[in-house]
Amino acid sequence: MMKGIYLDNNATTMVDPAIVEEMMPYFTEQFGNPSSMHEFGNKVGFAIKKARKQVQALLGAEHDSEIIFTSCGTESDSTAILSALKAQPERNEIITTVVEHPAVLTLCEQLEKEGYKVHYLKVDTKGQLDLSEYRKLLSDRVAIVSVMWANNETGTIFPAIEMADMASKAGVMFHTDAVQAVGKIPMDLKSSKIDMLSISGHKLHAPKGIGVLYLRRGVRYRPLLRGGHQERGRRAGTENTASIVGLGKAAELALEHMEYENVTVAAMRDRLQEGIMDSVPYSFVTGDPDNRLPNTCNIAFEYIEGEAILMLLNKQGIAASSGSACTSGSLEPSHVMRAMDIPYTAAHGSIRFSLSRYNTMEEIEKVIEAVPPIMVQLRKLSPYWDGDRPVDEPEKAFAPTYA
Amino acid sequence: MWDYSETVKEHFYNPRNAGVAEEANATGDVGSLSCGDALRLTLKVNPETEIIEDAGFQTFGCGSAIASSSALTEIIKGMTLDDALNVSNQDIADYLEGLPPEKMHCSVMGREALQAAVADYRGEEWADDHEEGALICKCFAVDAVLIEDTIRANNLKTVEDVAHYTKAGGGCASCHEGIEEILTKVLEEKGEKFDPTADTVPDVESSPATLVAGASGMTNLQRIRKIEAVIESLRPQLQADNGDVELVDVMGDTIYVNMTGACNGCQMASMTLGGIQQRLIEELGSFVKVLPATEMPKSAAGV
Numbered sequence: 018m019m020k021g022i023y024l025d026n027n028a029t030t031m032v033d034p035a036i037v038e039e040m041m042p043y044f045t046e047q048f049g050n051p052s053s054m055h056e057f058g059n060k061v062g063f064a065i066k067k068a069r070k071q072v073q074a075l076l077g078a079e080h081d082s083e084i085i086f087t088s089c090g091t092e093s094d095s096t097a098i099l100s101a102l103k104a105q106p107e108r109n110e111i112i113t114t115v116v117e118h119p120a121v122l123t124l125c126e127q128l129e130k131e132g133y134k135v136h137y138l139k140v141d142t143k144g145q146l147d148l149s150e151y152r153k154l155l156s157d158r159v160a161i162v163s164v165m166w167a168n169n170e171t172g173t174i175f176p177a178i179e180m181a182d183m184a185s186k187a188g189v190m191f192h193t194d195a196v197q198a199v200g201k202i203p204m205d206l207k208s209s210k211i212d213m214l215s216i217s218g219h220k221l222h223a224p225k226g227i228g229v230l231y232l233r234r235g236v237r238y239r240p241l242l243r244g245g246h247q248e249r250g251r252r253a254g255t256e257n258t259a260s261i262v263g264l265g266k267a268a269e270l271a272l273e274h275m276e277y278e279n280v281t282v283a284a285m286r287d288r289l290q291e292g293i294m295d296s297v298p299y300s301f302v303t304g305d306p307d308n309r310l311p312n313t314c315n316i317a318f319e320y321i322e323g324e325a326i327l328m329l330l331n332k333q334g335i336a337a338s339s340g341s342a343c344t345s346g347s348l349e350p351s352h353v354m355r356a357m358d359i360p361y362t363a364a365h366g367s368i369r370f371s372l373s374r375y376n377t378m379e380e381i382e383k384v385i386e387a388v389p390p391i392m393v394q395l396r397k398l399s400p401y402w403d404g405d406r407p408v409d410e411p412e413k414a415f416a417p418t419y420a
Numbered sequence: 421m422w423d424y425s426e427t428v429k430e431h432f433y434n435p436r437n438a439g440v441a442e443e444a445n446a447t448g449d450v451g452s453l454s455c456g457d458a459l460r461l462t463l464k465v466n467p468e469t470e471i472i473e474d475a476g477f478q479t480f481g482c483g484s485a486i487a488s489s490s491a492l493t494e495i496i497k498g499m500t501l502d503d504a505l506n507v508s509n510q511d512i513a514d515y516l517e518g519l520p521p522e523k524m525h526c527s528v529m530g531r532e533a534l535q536a537a538v539a540d541y542r543g544e545e546w547a548d549d550h551e552e553g554a555l556i557c558k559c560f561a562v563d564a565v566l567i568e569d570t571i572r573a574n575n576l577k578t579v580e581d582v583a584h585y586t587k588a589g590g591g592c593a594s595c596h597e598g599i600e601e602i603l604t605k606v607l608e609e610k611g612e613k614f615d616p617t618a619d620t621v622p623d624v625e626s627s628p629a630t631l632v633a634g635a636s637g638m639t640n641l642q643r644i645r646k647i648e649a650v651i652e653s654l655r656p657q658l659q660a661d662n663g664d665v666e667l668v669d670v671m672g673d674t675i676y677v678n679m680t681g682a683c684n685g686c687q688m689a690s691m692t693l694g695g696i697q698q699r700l701i702e703e704l705g706s707f708v709k710v711l712p713a714t715e716m717p718k719s720a721a722g723v
């Protein structure tokens with residue numbers, strides 16, 4: 018196999034070698050516990066402080082104490098939502114969207130079982146929200162709004178700043194899962210009304226298993242984990258020091274590369290999309306191409322199934338991901354595709370290409386070469402396909418008995 | 421990535437018999453809502469001999485769906501229709517050297533397409549009687565519909581019951597929350613409440629009136645011989661359904677058996693276990709519990 022071409026950066030990213038280097042000492046000589054009084058711990062404490070400032074700078078947060086290190090994006094999401102419910106027992110409603118990551122959706126489903134009322138904002142065919150529907154739901158019964166800043170599958174960006182303003186006017190707490198947005202969209206949280214925000218390190222070239230919850234100063238808060246005084250008692254548990262240092266460095270690098278991401282990475286993404294759309298008939302871009310992360314494009318290839326596409330791409334060393342049910346072992350194609358009303362025959366064939374600053378235009382050209390023959394090969398096997406086009410009235414020509 | 425066998429990958433990369441069989445005179449179109457897979461199977465059947473002379477498939481589906489379709493066509497070519505109908509989904513999975521539990525339904529789809537195509541050839545109506553739900557237990561590939569139906573049919577009350585009847589939950593135990601949810605739902609329909617501390621349905625302790633081992637005056641050896649004989653007498657019936665059963669061990673009132681062939685992991689396995697238990701109780705005149713050998717204590721302790 019040739020050197021792989023990695024276009025699955027929304028799933029996870031490579032740890033930047035500069036970051037690994039920064040982390041190494043914290044596994045060995047700098048092993049101390051930052052809480053300790055001796056010299057071993059002291060240096061580590063300073064390293065964490067530095068990392069906190071680096072993350073603060075990336076987010077444009079007002080205070081570094083607003084940065085709480087957690088174990089992952091999922092923990093940050095859970096902490097934010099559960100904290101809002103605990104701190105405001107008189108409020109028992111939640112507003113979120115139908116296209117959230119399972120880190121939020123599965124928790125909300127569980128909270129429904131426990132008696133909370135969850136409002137799921139719907140999306141249109143481009144994956145965008147109806148803000149007037151949102152406005153109507155804001156009330157003093159709502160404990161928290163949790164809306165992702167950018168969607169992991171399509172890259173579609175939600176108007177998080179505007180929605181936070183609306184929540185603030187209604188006196189409702191606002192949390193955003195910005196796991197996909199941080200490092201790709203410039204942020205200045207101090208000038209926003211966002212109360213809480215989740216980050217996951219491994220989406221921006223830091224290691225897996227480290228996250229951040231941004232908590233605006235003054236927002237009422239109840240910790241998820243109680244114990245020691247780490248993170249000012251807001252997240253107990255001895256710090257994952259090496260990873261915190263790594264995430265700090267990652268934040269610094271992300272800030273440095275913000276323009277590169279939005280110009281050069283975006284240009285590669287656009288070229289990829291154009292190259293594929295030009296040569297593969299019966300395919301279309303899903304989501305909202307005008308409001309989209311610079312690194313993501315999601316293309317639905319009609320009448321074929323995503324896992325089969327991924328296996329053939331993988332054979333050529335190309336890594337991407339799919340919204341097909343088969344890749345997750347679930348019953349349905351991606352809830353994001355379904356929410357946008359994408360027909361089953363296309364939703365199962367949706368492929369997400371997500372780039373990073375480590376990709377090159379040369380790689381993109383190779384992928385543009387590789388994709389069309391794969392589609393031809395699989396469509397040959399498809400009962401919906403005949404020669405060089407779909408059968409006439411595909412839904413009628415092939416209407417299997419469904420079990 | 422799924423843990424696909426080399427054979428699955430090979431059939432996916434180089435599918436056999438893709439496309440419509442030439443001069444096809446039978447077609448079966450089926451789909452599985454789970455995974456959104458769909459398959460059209462076409463057969464060329466010799467009207468004199470009923471031998472399948474050619475088979476072709478078109479599949480909208482994932483890697484294992486395509487591989488299962490390819491395997492199916494290879495298996496049935498040259499068979500008579502009646503022989504082909506005896507091909508079970510387990511045969512397809514075996515031919516491919518196994519499928520991940522999440523993907524077993526791909527082989528089920530292959531078998532259904534075959535039934536549909538044969539029905540089409542014979543001018544019969546084919547109605548699908550098999551409904552699929554969300555996969556609950558990954559260890560034993562058991563879905564929600566099967567668990568729900570089995571709870572209803574047997575008045576099951578506990579997670580342990582469900583494991584005895586369907587195997588679901590009898591392995592790593594990570595699906596117990598899901599099973600509890602189904603129990604809660606089904607019991608609620610009957611106006612009952614799920615009680616995690618309830619006694620299990622077929623349990624000896626819960627019904628002191630039942631007899632203990634040896635109560636019918638047999639020596640241990642006689643008893644085991646008797647058990648063997650009963651199981652032996654049940655085999656032809658199971659074999660007719662492409663299955664088989666084998667006695668593995670007897671520990672007190674618990675009899676461990678191995679279900680093999682089509683019944684292993686199939687939807688009927690629990691029914692068959694229940695059936696075997698019933699027969700053994702009748703024949704021995706004392707209460708016994710029949711469990712799959714996978715539930716032998718070593719696994720219970722280990723995981």
Ligand SMILES: Cc1ncc(COP(=O)(O)O)c(C=O)c1O
Pocket residue numbers: 027028088089090091092118120165167168169194196197217218219226227228
């Ligand atoms: C939008 C979004 N939220 C949350 C997560 C979960 O993050 P983590 O894997 O760090 O728990 C992910 C990534 O998997 C994500 O894409």
Ligand code: FES
Pocket residue numbers: 556557558559560588589590591592593594595596
């Ligand atoms: S998943 Fe059910 S026992 Fe392991």
